[in-house]
Structures are given as structure tokens and as C-alpha cells.
Amino acid sequence: MPRSGAAARARLREAALELYRERGYDATTTAEIAARAGVTERTYFRHFADKREVLFDGETELRDVMVGAIASASDEVSALSLVLGAYTAAIPLFVAGRPTAERRAGLIATTPALRERAQSKSATLTEALIQALVERRVAEPAARLAAGAGAVVFEYASRAWDGTTATGLAALITRATDELHALTTP
Amino acid sequence: MPRSGAAARARLREAALELYRERGYDATTTAEIAARAGVTERTYFRHFADKREVLFDGETELRDVMVGAIASASDEVSALSLVLGAYTAAIPLFVAGRPTAERRAGLIATTPALRERAQSKSATLTEALIQALVERRVAEPAARLAAGAGAVVFEYASRAWDGTTATGLAALITRATDELHALTTP
């Protein structure tokens, strides 16, 4: 293998996060990001598809872990359990990524273009989970409902999470599921 | 009042939908849309914020109807009932918009940029419903869970809908809620 390019990619990630936070997303250009990372603008676009994508690197790893969790789960569990198990399996990734996630959170929340991309990412993730469920012979409509419900439950649980212990988040997930169950009871 | 501009806006909507379907979203320029509508590119951007937004005109009307349904609902109903009632109140809009919605559906599904915008729109709608619930003294965390669950339920129901009768969709919504209840039962 020739030059890896991983170092430049990491510098681009860090440079973009810094600049977006310093001057705001709209006020920074991709050329400035590239300059701070010591590369050309053209190289930026070889690593990231567009101006937003640089903030969402590593999503494929998350997806692989969760899809793998569904594929390798034991039989005889409900569709929702598979989905929630996938989110639980991903908790270590969330704990590890907490420091940078915190720096990104406010930025994404206050920038419409980035919020849009974040929503798209989680929708794509849900779609991947549906696909994984279907490959486990779960009927597609049921898979969609389970994956959607799992996403809502996880988002609800992670909002109440203090970000420290993995077991804390796991407990919040089961509690959120109970609340959803209660909510749908007539 | 001077010239209304509503006619030009409608022509732009129709021209964009036609061109996007004929040549694809990426292969059509905003200048071409404007030309077919008989206006300037600059006028296009006075009516629509960007190249995608032209396909999502009329979302504010949907939001107003649903928020209004929550605000004017009778007391003593659960948060989820409020949300599902809002979707039910919007069914006539879905029935009326069916013809154009069908032309947009395939286009949006096959164009990543448009899918992203569509997801963003439904997320914004969910956010508006949360706000409406909070103004009815529903606690914010519970409001988020109810609005999220309602969105999942509605999306699940509308997928199974044949698009003809309003009562059919209403029945599918209650059935989807039952299935979600069953799904969360341990």
C-alpha cells in the first residue's frame, strides 16, 4: 500500500471542527479547512463528499457494529429486542466518542444544514437495521416498525443520559421501552 | 397589493417537478426551471430557498393543521392520542395531495439530496408537534416520546395505505398503534 492518507483525513476532521466552532459553519470555506489541515481544497473533497460530511466520519463503524449485533444475536428474540440489543452493543462507541460528540453537539444543533445531515444519518442507520432484520427473516413491515420504535426509544433514552456509565444508558433504554409500552396502552 | 406572484410560484413548482422527472434532479439546473416557468433564475430564489425546497411547498399548511388539532383537542386525552389525532386531522390533506404526492414519491426516493430534505421536513414537523404538546402542559420528555412514536406509527400506517379512503388510513393508524403496543410487551 502507498501513502495512507489517514493522517491528512484526521487533520481535516479536526480543522473543520475547530473552524466551524470558531466562526460558524456558514462563515468558513472548505478552502480554509484544507489550508489549516495543510492540504489542498481538492484533497478535502477526495476524503469527504461535501462540506458537511467531515463532521460525520466514523458512521460506518457504528453501523457495522449494530448490524453485526443483529446478525449474530441468538435466536428466539423479538424484533424490538434485536434492535435494542444493537443499540446496547453500540454503547461503548458512544462512551468512547463522547468528548468529540460533545463538541459537535451544539454546533450541529444550531446549524440547520448540519441538523439535516444528522437526521439523514440516523435515518440511514435505521434503514440498515431494517435490512439486517429482514435478513433474519423478520417480515419487512414489522422490521420497519421495530427499527423505528427502537430509534425513538434510543433517542429518548440518550437525552436523559448523563454520558458517564454504559450501564446507566442500558437501564434508560429498558425504562424508555416501558414508557412507550405504557403510552400505547388505551 | 401589487402583483401577487402566486402564479409564477405555481409555474415554478410544476416546471421543477417536470424537469426533475424528465432528466433527473442532478441533471437539471435552477436556470432551466426558471426558464420553463418563464421567469429569471433570481426570481426562483425569491420564491424558494434552494433547489430542493420547490418540491416541499405547502408543508406549513400541514403543520398548521396538525398543530391546530393538538391545540384545540378536548382535555383528558393522552399525549399519544393528541399526536395521532393530529395525524388523523391531516388525512384530508394527504388525500387531496395524493396526485402530486405520487409523482414526487419515486423522485424523492431515488434522489439522496431529496430524501435528506424529506426526512428533515418530517423531523421539523415532529418538533412542531412537540412544541404544541408542551404548550398543552405535557412534560417535554413525554412529549418527545409521544411525538416520535406517533411519527413512527403514522409512517408505518401510511405505507400500508392504498391511498383511497380516509377511513382506511384512520383504521390503519389504530392498528399500527396496537402492533406497537404488542411489540413493546416483554
Next chain:
DNA sequence: TGGGAAGTGTCAGTCACTGTCGTCAAGTAG
């Protein structure tokens, strides 16, 4: 030691989107 794969720089070009200014249509007040 040569050769090929992958990363990068350079340059030209397209197109989405914006600021600004002048003009014109359509109401309204006098």
C-alpha cells in the same frame, strides 16, 4: 530495481446561491 497502486497538487470549469440596483405593475390616498 522496476512497476503499479493510491494520495496529492494544479488548473479550469460549472452551477447553486446572494447582494444590489433599477424598473414596472397594481393598488391607495389626495
Next chain:
DNA sequence: CTACTTGACGACAGTGACTGACACTTCCCA
């Protein structure tokens, strides 16, 4: 009927995101 106001529109220049093509370099492997 005239003058004035209010928005919609056209014309034009400009910025910046993103792409295609080509040349060059670096590193690994045969």
C-alpha cells in the same frame, strides 16, 4: 385623474461548493 406606495421582477456581478482531467510523488511488492 394624479401622485405615492408597495411589492414582484429583471439584470448583473460576485462568491463559494463541487467536479473532471492530468501530472507528479510516495510507498509497497514482485
